[in-house]
């Protein structure tokens with residue numbers, strides 16, 4: 488079999504964008520679809536205002552890759568929120584990705600406990616559940632709880648697809664503070680009678696799973712981070728005729744604003760804000776740092792007075808006569 492057949496011949500793998508890459512692809516025979524992701528400049532920008540230890544950056548990067556792969560595989564308009572809160576040294580992980588692939592993320596951790604924690608996911612996160620919430624622009628939220636104990640992030644996401652979409656899915660994630668990468672492959676849903684029989688589809692997918700297994704070791708994961716996404720696809724599936732569905736952009740976008748932070752402060756009320764300004768530690772300044780992007784918002788006594796005054800005027804009364 489030639490390396491590339493069918494429509495994939497028309498794609499020049501080496502002229503595709505480098506650095507940040509997201510490809511949706513499928514096998515020509517309709518058995519399998521997948522998403523390949525690698526983020527370098529965008530991932531670095533997302534965490535540059537944080538001092539994440541290597542193990543936190545790695546885990547958060549994997550969570551970002553996993554969440555972006557999910558959004559790229561699911562059909563919905565809205566937002567996906569992936570959250571883990573356990574009792575481990577890394578006490579909180581949050582990733583939010585919109586359906587147009589804008590993401591933000593954050594983690595909280597304890598340096599002392601992390602320094603003596605083991606390498607296993609449970610050592611770092613503790614026991615708990617990964618909470619996956621789909622928040623569609625219209626319609627009801629869908630929430631799924633997946634225990635992380637003994638499984639890990641990859642298996643937890645695979646479990647989500649099995650549970651909620653009944654689609655066999657394989658996923659491998661790999662991240663450092665410099666680059667995050669992931670590959671997701673999924674058995675195609677059987678629609679319109681054009682699919683091979685269920686048994687044939689399953690055995691075909693088993694073979695794909697074996698190819699994905701080659702990424703699981705440390706060498707494979709390193710390859711995911713260092714090799715460009717099209718190159719990785721080529722190495723894994725060069726015996727298959729592949730079709731690239733689309734190439735999409737992923738961006739880091741926090742969405743926090745001074746106005747939004749001000750509204751949050753105003754909701755605390757005059758007494759609490761004045762007490763904060765009066766306390767010795769704050770030196771007449773309220774400082775709020777965004778947990779996601781690290782932006783710092785400062786409010787002095789005059790700013791606070793403005794917040795409280797504008798909040799006390801009902802918009803309807805001030806604009807209608």
Ligand SMILES: [Zn+2]
Nearest residue numbers: 741743777780
């Ligand atoms: Zn922010």
